Amino acid sequence: MFPTIEAEVDAKGQIRPKEPFALPPGSRLLITVLESDGAEPALLSETALAADWERPEEAAAWSHLSPG
Known part of the structure; x- marks a missing residue:
């Protein structure tokens, strides 16, 4: 496995x-x-x-904001 090393660039x-x-x-x-x-x-x-956003209940709750 390849390590990921977090770093910053100084001044x-x-x-x-x-x-x-x-x-x-x-x-x-x-x-x-x-x-x-x-x-x-x-x-x-x-x-x-996205798992929460794409539920049918969410679509119904926000449907009044969708065009057409």
Whole structure:
């Protein structure tokens, strides 16, 4: 399994891991830069909330707001 390591970029542009870790020489990395707009928690919860949103009871409760 591949570890996920959380890090931030400091004022000098250096990547600073939030927790110490060690990698053997020659390790290969893929770095994903995340947007910092605060929308990530909403996107992560969308799938979990969809189970509630897509129930027939919810559709009926909000039907008066749907066009036509």
